[in-house]
Amino acid sequence: MSTTAQSKRGAQALNEALHAIFSERDDVVLFGEDVLDPYGGAFKVTQGLSDAYPDRVLTTPISEASLFGVAAGMALRGQRPILEIMFGDFVALGLDQVVNGISKFREMYDDQVTVPLVVRAPMGGRRGYGPTHSQSLEKLLLGIPNIVVVAASECHDVGALLTAAVDDERPVFFIENKLLYGRAIRRPDDGHVGELAVRESGDPYPALTFSATDFTEGAATIVTYGGMLPIALDAVTELVLEHEIFCEVVALSQLVPMELDAVLESVARTRALVTAEEGTLTGGFGAEIAARVQEASWSDLGAPIQRVAARDGIIPSARPLEDAMLPSVQDVVDAVMSLEGTR
Amino acid sequence: MSQLATFYERMFFIRRFEETLLDLFSLGKLVGTTHTYIGQEANAVGLIDHLDPDVDTIFSNHRCHGHYLAFTDDAFGLMCEVMGKAPGVCGGKGGSQHLCKGNFYSNGVLGSIVPVATGIALAEKRKRTGAVSTVFLGDGTLGEGVTYESLNIASLWQLPVLFVVENNHYAQSTPVELELAGSIAARGAAFGVEVDELDTTDVEEIHGAAGRAIARIRETGAPFFLVLDTYRFSPHSKSDDQRDPAEIEERRTRDPLLVLGARLSDDERRAIAARCEERLAETIEAADAAPAATPGVAA
Numbered sequence: 227m228s229t230t231a232q233s234k235r236g237a238q239a240l241n242e243a244l245h246a247i248f249s250e251r252d253d254v255v256l257f258g259e260d261v262l263d264p265y266g267g268a269f270k271v272t273q274g275l276s277d278a279y280p281d282r283v284l285t286t287p288i289s290e291a292s293l294f295g296v297a298a299g300m301a302l303r304g305q306r307p308i309l310e311i312m313f314g315d316f317v318a319l320g321l322d323q324v325v326n327g328i329s330k331f332r333e334m335y336d337d338q339v340t341v342p343l344v345v346r347a348p349m350g351g352r353r354g355y356g357p358t359h360s361q362s363l364e365k366l367l368l369g370i371p372n373i374v375v376v377a378a379s380e381c382h383d384v385g386a387l388l389t390a391a392v393d394d395e396r397p398v399f400f401i402e403n404k405l406l407y408g409r410a411i412r413r414p415d416d417g418h419v420g421e422l423a424v425r426e427s428g429d430p431y432p433a434l435t436f437s438a439t440d441f442t443e444g445a446a447t448i449v450t451y452g453g454m455l456p457i458a459l460d461a462v463t464e465l466v467l468e469h470e471i472f473c474e475v476v477a478l479s480q481l482v483p484m485e486l487d488a489v490l491e492s493v494a495r496t497r498a499l500v501t502a503e504e505g506t507l508t509g510g511f512g513a514e515i516a517a518r519v520q521e522a523s524w525s526d527l528g529a530p531i532q533r534v535a536a537r538d539g540i541i542p543s544a545r546p547l548e549d550a551m552l553p554s555v556q557d558v559v560d561a562v563m564s565l566e567g568t569r
Numbered sequence: 570m571s572q573l574a575t576f577y578e579r580m581f582f583i584r585r586f587e588e589t590l591l592d593l594f595s596l597g598k599l600v601g602t603t604h605t606y607i608g609q610e611a612n613a614v615g616l617i618d619h620l621d622p623d624v625d626t627i628f629s630n631h632r633c634h635g636h637y638l639a640f641t642d643d644a645f646g647l648m649c650e651v652m653g654k655a656p657g658v659c660g661g662k663g664g665s666q667h668l669c670k671g672n673f674y675s676n677g678v679l680g681s682i683v684p685v686a687t688g689i690a691l692a693e694k695r696k697r698t699g700a701v702s703t704v705f706l707g708d709g710t711l712g713e714g715v716t717y718e719s720l721n722i723a724s725l726w727q728l729p730v731l732f733v734v735e736n737n738h739y740a741q742s743t744p745v746e747l748e749l750a751g752s753i754a755a756r757g758a759a760f761g762v763e764v765d766e767l768d769t770t771d772v773e774e775i776h777g778a779a780g781r782a783i784a785r786i787r788e789t790g791a792p793f794f795l796v797l798d799t800y801r802f803s804p805h806s807k808s809d810d811q812r813d814p815a816e817i818e819e820r821r822t823r824d825p826l827l828v829l830g831a832r833l834s835d836d837e838r839r840a841i842a843a844r845c846e847e848r849l850a851e852t853i854e855a856a857d858a859a860p861a862a863t864p865g866v867a868a
Binding site for chain 1: 628677686691722
C-alpha cells in the first residue's frame with residue numbers, strides 16, 4: 227500500500243497538535259510522568275512543550291490513581307487538563323476515579339458540573355514490552371457510561387481528533403496505539419488511501435470506511451480501530467491478491483459512545499461482519515459490536531459475525547510468543563475466509 | 570446575636586436535622602441510607618465559619634450533611650435530596666452522600682475525594698482565586714493509599730489544600746485500633762505538611778485552630794493537615810451500632826452542644842431551639858409537599 231503525500235509520523239502529528247492546542251487555549255494544562263524536556267515523555271509526544279510552556283506542563287510523581295482525580299478536580303473548576311499515562315496498562319490504577327468520579331460527576335450532580343478532561347493512554351503490543359506494558363485495555367472503558375473513548379489510527383487526522391477531545395465538554399479517553407507513534411500517517415488523498423476508496427463520516431470523531439471496489443460490492447465488512455487498522459488493511463490486500471475476495475473496512479475513532487452507522491451501512495452492502503481488535507477476546511469491542519449489529523441489522527446478515535482478537539491470556543515478552551498471542555493479518559484473512567463456508 | 574449563639578444555632582440545627590432523618594427512616598419515609606453527623610457538629614461549624622462559600626471549596630465524604638449545612642445553609646435542598654424529591658440539590662440523583670451545590674461537593678468513596686480536592690486546589694491556584702480547597706477525611710479514609718499520593722502531590726506542588734481528618738474512632742463498625750497503625754498527625758508531617766491536632770469538642774477551640782490553619786494556607790499557599798479528635802453518637806448509618814453503650818454515654822458528657830450550651834443562658838438556648846424546631850418543621854413540610862423526582866423530568 228503506497229503512502230499519500232503526507233508522511234508525518236504519528237508521534238509528530240500528536241506533538242504538533244499539542245503545540246497548537248497550547249497556543250490556542252491557555253486553560254489547557256498537561257501533566258504526567260517524565261513529560262518535561264529534554265525527555266519529552268516516554269514516547270516523545272510532549273517534546274518541546276515544557277520548554278515553550280513551562281507553567282503549563284507538570285511532571286508528576288508515579289501516582290496514577292491520584293492523578294486521575296487531580297485531573298478531575300481541575301476539570302470541575304474550569305481547567306482543561308490533559309493527563310498523559312505513560313503506559314495504558316496503568317489506566318487500571320485510575321479506574322476508581324473513572325468509575326466513581328469522572329464518569330459520574332456530571333449526571334449525579336444533576337448537570338451542575340462538567341468534567342472536560344483528556345486522558346492520553348498509549349496502548350498495544352508488538353514491541354516486546356511484555357504482559358504489563360503491552361495491553362489494549364479499551365474494553366475496560368467500553369462499559370462505563372458518560373465517558374468518551376476515542377482511538378486514533380494512522381489514517382485519521384490524529385491532530386484533529388486530539389483537538390476535538392480537548393474541546394469536548396465530556397471526559398475523553400484518547401487511545402494511542404504505540405505503533406502509531408512511529409508509523410507514517412496515511413490520510414485519504416482524493417478519496418483514496420493507496421488503492422482503496424475511503425469515505426469519512428461522523429463528527430468530531432469520524433469513522434473511515436475503506437472499499438476495494440469503490441463501494442460497489444464486498445464479501446464482508448471488517449470493523450476495527452487504532453493499531454489494528456493497518457493489519458486489517460493488509461488483510462484486505464491479501465484477500466484481493468490471493469483469493470479475489472473484496473472487503474470493506476470500517477475504522478472507528480469513537481469507540482464510546484458506540485455509534486455504528488458506518489458499520490451498518492457497510493454491512494447492508496456486504497451482508498457479513500468481522501470484528502478485529504488487539505485486546506483480548508472475551509467481553510470486548512467485537513462482542514459489543516456483534517450484539518448491536520445483530521439487534522439492528524439481523525436481516526442484513528448473511529453469515530455469523532466473526533471476532534478476531536488477542537487470545538484470552540497474557541502478552542508474552544518473547545517475540546514469537548507475542549506474535550502467537552496477538553491477532554495477525556492471517557487471523558483476519560482466516561476469519562473472512564471462514565465466512566465463505568457459512569452462507 | 571453573639572458568635573457563640575450563632576455557632577450554637579448552627580450546631581443545634583445540624584443535630585436536629587440529622588436526628589430527624591433517623592426518625593424519618595424509622596417511620597419508613599426515607600429509603601436508601603444516610604450517615605449522620607450527630608456528635609461531630611462542632612467540627613463543621615467551627616471550621617467552615619472561616620470559609621467563603623463564594624470562593625473556597627469543600628469536598629466532603631459520605632458523612633457530609635453537617636459540612637453541607639454549615640457551608641450552604643440549604644436545608645430544603647438537602648432534605649429534598651435525601652427524600653428523593655425533584656427540588657433536591659441534585660434532583661434526587663445523588664441522594665445523601667453525593668451532593669453538589671456551588672463550591673460544595675461530596676462523594677461516597679472515601680480516599681477518592683482527596684485527589685479531586687487536590688486538583689481543585691491546583692486549578693484555583695492557577696486561576697489565582699485565593700481559594701482554599703478543604704477536604705474532609707476520617708480515620709477510615711487513611712486506609713486508602715490514594716490519600717498519601719495526594720498528600721505528596723499537594724505538598725510537592727504547594728497547593729492550598731486543607732486536609733481535615735475527623736477521627737471519630739470508628740471505620741463503620743471497626744474501631745480505630747483495628748484499622749490504623751502509627752500516628753495520624755505524623756502522616757501529614759511525613760510529607761512536609763504543617764500539622765495541628767486537637768482533642769476537643771469545644772467549638773471555640775476548633776474555631777481558633779481552624780482559623781490559624783486556614784490563615785496559614787492563605788498566607789503560604791501551602792497545604793495544612795488538621796486532625797480533629799471527635800466522636801459520633803449515632804450509628805455509622807441507621808441502626809448498625811454494636812459499640813459499648815457505656816463508651817457512648819461517657820462521650821456524651823463531652824457533647825459539643827453541652828460544652829457550648831453551658832456558655833449561653835437558658836433563655837438563649839430555648840429561643841434557639843424553638844427557632845430550629847420551627848425551621849425544621851417548615852423544611853420537612855415543604856419537602857414532603859414537593860414533587861418526587863421523576864425520570865426524564867427536570868426539576
